[in-house]
Amino acid sequence: MSIRCDFSSLIHLNIGGKKFCTTVETLTQREPDSMLAAMFSGRHTLTKDPHKGFVFIDRDGKHFRHILNWLRDGAVPTLNDLEYSELLREAEYYQLIGLIEGINAVLNKKEDDVQETELTRTDIIKCIQSEKVRFRGVNLSGIDLSKLDLSYVDFSYACLKHVFFSHANLQCAKFRGRCEFTGANLRGALLAGASLQSANLQDASLIGCSFCGADLRSAHLQSADLTDANLEGANLEGANLKGAKLTNANLRGANLQRAYLRHVNLRETQLDGAKLDGANLLGAIR
Structure with a gap:
């Protein structure tokens, strides 16, 4: 009709x-x-x-x-x-x-x-003295947060480009929503149990970091320096590790299913018990 x-x-x-x-x-x-x-x-x-x-x-x-x-x-x-x-x-x-x-x-x-938010190291220290700390969606680019206790802090959706997290305690911190860590310095930081699903850690310095049991599913770790990092039991399913440095990294028991590891040097990486089903290992050095 x-x-x-x-x-x-x-x-x-x-x-x-x-x-x-x-x-x-x-x-x-x-x-x-x-x-x-x-x-x-x-x-x-x-x-x-x-x-x-x-x-x-x-x-x-x-x-x-x-x-x-x-x-x-x-x-x-x-x-x-x-x-x-x-x-x-x-x-x-x-x-x-x-x-x-x-x-x-x-x-x-x-x-x-988000971009106009400006906080100082002192502001952060004052904030973390409260019981529940949330920096969701905040722009923290370039701030020095080294050696601070930031455990359980919610950084979801925050911009953390070039933040200095060296030796900070980030145990069980939340970084959901594709947090931006490009170029950040996390050398020696404690990130055990942290939620880093889909986080962008490209070019980040992760030397000596502890990621034990951390959730790094689909994380972007291209060209990240993971030398001496401890990723035992971490979930790296679908993570992109193209060009990452894994010298002496501990990946025992880690989930690397469907991870991108093409041409990565794994010769000095500890992989005992790691799950590599479906991982892209074309050209990887083992």
């Missing part, structure tokens, strides 16, 4: 299985150049389900209510970063330029808030 759109008519939508009801005015007024405005402008003939009367659009309906709320009142919803990414993809599909700009403005502001 084909229909012509009446400008004042109610519209029933089926977005990937989720049902919505709105008006042609809502779909056409705020974003007149969008795909939705074009569909319901009255210039096109739309095909409805002859039994249920819904116009079907083959998209995920999870965030379509945010699309409608934007079209109704111009409000950008408050979401987490993943949800913003999903909503942005839908806004781009529907060609909603105003919503795209609104989402990008929110994301840029969040990024600026």
